[in-house]
Amino acid sequence: MIKKLHKIPDKVFFGVFFALLILWNLKYIDMPLRVAYSSLTKDIYKENSYYAMQSQLKEEIKKHSDFFDTGKVGFFSDLVGNEIFLDAKSIEAFYTTQYAVVPSVLYDNSAAEYVVVQTKNIDTLPKEYKVVKSFPNNIRLLKRRSEDAH
């Protein structure tokens, strides 16, 4: 069998190989055109949920000169304890917020001067905090009321 295979010229094997490679990737035949079209027509940043979320948060944070004073920001959601890291939406909100609050560190289920909350029910918001700004996906930035701070 091996000897029979050796009678076939190498170029046949290479020809089969490259033909199969092309067939395998036929799905990409129009890719250069698709990319050119997308890059001309699409606003890649606005359409990206992480980017949109973190840039909105960053814009808001810029307005608060004391935001980074403690180096700590809290994060709460409808989920309790470690469940925050078991739910896809909650994980996304947590890490997108962490990205936006750099150089502060985001702590789950921790009180701080500023907290970010992901909740559907606004009645559950802690009373000692006031809503600074609401964002899409039920995310809110809260600040501790000044009388409680002292």
Place this chain on the structure above:
Amino acid sequence: MLTNQVLLFVLSMLIPVLSGFFAVSLTDRELALRFRVVFAVPLGFGVHSILYFIYKCLNVYDFSKFRIFEYAFVIVLALLYYNQERPQLSKHKFFGMNKWFFVLKVFAISIFLQYFLCNPMGHWDGFRIWNTKAQFLTVQTPQWQNVFNLSSYLSHCDYPLFLPSSVARIWMYQGGENYFSNIVLGAIMTFAVVYLLYHALSYFKNERIALAAASLLMISDVFLHNGAGQCADVPLSLFFLCAIVCVFLYFKSQRISTLVLGLIFAGLSTWVKNEGLMFLLIYSATLFGYFAFKKDWKQVCTVAGVFSIFISFAMWFKSLIPFQNDLVYGLVHAKSYLFAFDLNRYIVIFKSLIKYIFTEFGMFLLLLVLGLKGLKVKEKIRIPYLLVCVMIALTALGYLVVYVVSPHDINWIVENSLVRIMLQILPIILLIFSLALRIGKPDTLN
């Protein structure tokens, strides 16, 4: 303003490549030009990433001083290079690359860009782990050190900072966060892997096999998407491949400088991901064992010396982090080593491995067509080939052990990381399989 930004962006990319080129040329003067050019990328970006991190640790907070230092660094290297070696480009052969390769490159860049257009901030892990840390490293106050205090263990505070530090350095050149530079850096790293594989195979085997193997890698969506995902796995595969190619080059040339270069690449991989630490140990131990067996004491000392430098650096970096690595924590506190007796974990790992080989990596099986004429390793490269096989087998075994004793849910961890782990060693697998192909002159029996 825009021209200035473009100029600074070009400078931020050019400086590491130039200093990498001069450093490679100074280390190994006889090295073929094509290897110097490709090796310049990981060496340059690796060293400048470390330099940027050291600058952060010095708490200087004046980026213009760092920039001046970088200019001076590259100028000194250039002077040393031109002082000791007049570049004689005529003695190096330039190979015109096949037109097919350029056609394929258009498609590869399109697939790469398509991923970027859909995910400008990278893959979820790229954004969550690596780019968040890059953000910290751009902070010009002591608060940047919070990068080591991130609260969630999924932020992996103990991960090495090659990618964040490289990205932060480029962002600082440009005056702020810019994802276009991330994708350019990703493209440089990704296509450097393809070019190195191509050049290594055309150097040690032949042009047609090099073209076949490099084409597979270049058009592979799983490889390109991960490269565009702004994660560290494809850059890590570049460092691994450079170190492995240096083993072959060393045994061909017998120059100690090539051996040093290989060890530097293995050492720098510890700065890319924790897997690099395991690779450095395996790489150095294999070479150490071989040279000790052969009683080549000069080589033994070289391996031990370079290894000690990089292991000391890795230990120093780990000492900065207040948390234990989750794997170490699991072994010490949760007795996760007992998982080694859980047969179910092995079954999950092997089932997923086979699934991914036939799905995500199915296209690579096309290489078996070229293997129909059998396998045969050239006598000239037999020793490095065996050493590399030992290294890669031990690395794969190391990955298996890490999966088995990991404190996390095995299904979750395999689902989330196995493809990327496979990608880290994929270029090396392609290299060693292609080197063993009998097809093509002069090995074929035709």
